[in-house]
Amino acid sequence: MKQTWLLVGGALVVIGFAWMVLVGIPHTMLVRVEAPPGLEPYTESQARGRTVYIRNGCIYCHTQQVRDDAFTSDVARGWGRRPTVPADYVYDRPHLMGTMRTGPDLINVGIRLPDPEWHLIHFYDPRAVVEWSIMPPYRFLFDEVPEEEVGPDDRVVAIPGRGPDEPVVVATPDVLALVDYLRSLNRSYPLAQPAGAAEDAGIAEPGEPAEVDDRSGRTMP
Amino acid sequence: MSGGEARAVGVGSALTAPAPRPAEEASRLPTSEERELRLRVDRSSRRPVLVAFGCSLVALLLGSVFGLTASVQMHSPELAGPGWLTFGRVRTAHLNAMVYGWASLAMLGVSLWMIPRLVHQELKWARLAEFGVWIWALALGYQLVRILGGIPSGMEWLEIGLYTGDTFLTVGGGMVGVALLRTLLARAVPHLYVSVWYIMAALIWFPIIFITGNWPAWAGAESAAVNWFYAHNALGLWLTAINVGAAYYLIPKVLGRPVYSYQLSLVGFWTLGFFYSLNGMHHVIGGPMPTWMITTSITASVLMVIPVAAVAINHHMTVVGRFAALRYSPTLRFVVLGAMAYTAVSLQGIFTALREVNRITHFTQWTVGHAHVGVYAFATLILFGSIYYILPRVLRREWPSARLISWHFWLVLLGIALYVTALTVAGVFQGLYLMDPAVPFRASVDVTLAGLQARSVAAVMLTAGHVVFAWHVWRLWRRPTPERELAPFHALRPVVREAGS
Structure with a gap:
């Protein structure tokens, strides 16, 4: 090559083409995806919990997506009743789909683990409830307070194996918000059929509308 | 102490621009005008290159400590420290220190030295470039503190804060890019060598993808698409482009032999830009994304x-028949191994992008192993080789110790081999267990533990190698410049010519 303009121009054309294909055109499609009726925006507390999730890097060990059940076993493993679709993520800024399953997928964890007490103990000492877990403890999200100083609004967590002489473990607002967020994760509502914009965008919808599953249920496979 | 190694470091100086030309001409000794030109050119880029390499080494040491910490925590979670030392933050600090600190800053240093050499022109606007490197380095240092403090922006590879970090990296990198573009426009050679294409294109591509990735407009599934459009191109159009360009310079240069095929290098360059830029969606195979996007990326991945073949043939065929030279030149040893790792990581990447393979390897330690073949065995080894070549020329004195180079080489080579083997094997089992719904999730955790522990051993080896390297650079820096101008590079006949064909 002898011409600078050929190099610079060529480089711009190449990246411009890829940009159109993977950013520009998808934008025109995905921007039209609307929230399904079953999906609520995050409450203030859940949104705060989501920030705590981001700040502590939960995404590096947990995914939030159920992949296509045509060639993965995500649904069979019980991580969701159906594969997740773009509409499930309209309130997610940014997405937290993740790339690693050192721990289980969490997009439907609100259905599997509805008990806040379980989560609080688990964050303080993961191995107290899951003995083989390699999740780090998040003790910095708790305060240790002498029993007599516990206030009426404090959420005391009964950690198994703690002696009566030790200070009491009190959950901080951060970890309470995080638990609130996790308990809200539920993408089992039925998707509208046909799914309008999603269909235009070429997204495969599950053949059958998913069964309605209330948030309290432990009925997931 | 400096015997064979020191002589060999200088071997490559027989050429300024390894442009395609007959072999006999390529391996001649430089004329006095050419030596003068080189001296002038190296002097012009000296300060920004030294700043970039210096900062990159600090980031390398920091990143190693973060990486080692995260690695140990993964199999021994009770070693979790206070909040700023929690796995999710230390791991993120490791990635950012290594990619934006070590690799990117070292790449800026390589670019700032190589482009002026290749266009036979002094670095223009060198002060601007130096200032740009400082902005990048200081902004990144602040971002590492923010990440440990728990203020990342939430997407992998894009954790740096928008206004406090991304803006400064864009401006700082832009200043380096502008200075190099200005130098390119003032070139004194009619022909642009392959390395110039790769490096200049990378400097154009990077700000475009970086701004796209960090643009605060994306939400939901789209933010995932943009996330992987960026992150994959950060590897493909930034790390890969500059390091392939550096290898294209160093291999022929050290061997005193022209690149195997000019036509192939053209094919390799344009197809790399065209196909690599479309690969990103293979990171979300099966995920909540329009299927056509994923299929496009899988197709581009296969293409x-x-x-990869074009670059592999060019790099490896240039070396074939001269492998003995690897014994004499540390630069060549690192760069040739890096180039081999590039071929390997690319083929592994194509393989991993196939749905049938990806359903097993996605979300497992396999991916972490793969990432380290790319960023470490390929990019980092080439950057080590480049620094071994460039620093003595910039500082005008020879590396003080052949033994330290050997320690560095073997520690990092064995370290990365152990690293990749351990995580790849662990990842395959993890993936197979995850895929079988009859196997409890616990099994997929337990099966990785041995691999994760072996990875910590590897992390110790790599960190030790980096400490040796940094210590050696420090000794080189403190070493007095010999009185005899530029000995020994220019006085010596290339050793490999005698040893070779």
Whole structure:
């Protein structure tokens, strides 16, 4: 090559083409995806919990997506009743789909683990409830307070194996918000059929509308 | 102490621009005008290159400590420290220190030295470039503190804060890019060598993808698409482009032998840009994304076989018949191994992008192993080789110790081999267990533990290698410049010519 303009121009054309294909055109499609009726925006507390999730890097060990059940076993493993679709993520800024399953997928964890007490103990000492877990403890999200100083609004967590002489473990607002967020994760509502914009965008919808599953249920496979 | 190694470091100086030309001309000794030109050019880029390499080494040491910490925590979670030392933050600090600190800053240093050499022109606007490197380095240092403090922006590879970090990296990198573009426009050679294409294109591509990735407009599934459009191109159009360009310079240069095929290098360059830039969606195979996007990326991933083969043939065929030279030149040893790792990581990447393979390897330690073949065995080894070549020329004195180079080489080579083997094997089992719904999730955790522990051993080896390297650079820096101008590079006949054909 002898011409600078050929190099610079060529480089711009190449990246411009890829940009159109993977950013520009998808934008025109995905921007039209609307929230399904079953999906609520995050409450203030859940949104705060989501920030705590981001700040502590939960995404590096947990995914939030159920992949296509045509060639993965995500649904069979019980991580969701159906594969997740773009509409499930309209309130997610940014997405937290993740790339690693050192721990289980969490997009439907609100259905599997509805008990806040379980989560609080688990964050303080993961191995107290899951003995083989390699999740780090998040003790910095708790305060240790002498029993007599516990206030009426404090959420005391009964950690198994703690002696009566030790200070009491009190959950901080951060970890309470995080638990609130996790308990809200539920993408089992039925998707509208046909799914309008999603269909235009070429997204495969599950053949059958998913069964309605209330948030309290432990009925997931 | 400096015997064979020191002589060999200088071997490559027989050429300024390894442009395609007959072999007999390529391996001649430089004329006095050419030596003068080189001295002038190296002097012009000296300060920004030294700043970039210096900062990159600090980031390398920091990143090693973060990486080692995260690695140990993963199999021994009770070693979790206070909040700023929690796994999710230390791991993120490791990635950012290594990619934006070590690799990117070292790449800026390589670019700032190589482009002026290749266009036979002094670095223009060198002060601007130096200032740009400082902005990048200081902004990144602040971002590492923010990440440990728990203020990342939430997407992998894009954790740096928008206004406090991304803006400064864009401006700082832009200043380096502008200075190099200005130098390119003032070139004194009619022909642009392959390395110039790769490096200049990378400097154009990077700000475009970086701004796209960090643009605060994306939400939901789209933010995932943009996330992987960026992150994959950060590897493909930034790390890969500059390091392939550096290898294209150093291999022929040290061997005193022209690149195997000019036509192939053209094919390799343009197809790399065209196919690599479309690869990103293979990171979300099966995920909540329009299927056509994923299929496009899988197709483009398979087509990557064209640029990979072109570059592989060019790099490896240039070395064939001269492998003995690897014993004498540390630069060549690192760069040739890096180039081999590039071929390997690319083929592995194509393989991993196939749905049938990806359903097993996605979300497992396999991916972490793969990432380290790319960023470490390929990019980092080439950057080590480049620094071994460039620093003595910039500082005008020879590396003080052949033994330290050997320690560095073997520690990092064995370290990365152990690293990749351990995580790849662990990842395959993890993936197979995850895929079988009859196997409890616990099994997929337990099966990785041995691999994760072996990875910590590897992390110790790599960190030790980096400490040796940094210590050696420090000794080189403190060493007095010999009185005899530029000995020994220019006085010596290339050793490999005698040893070779």
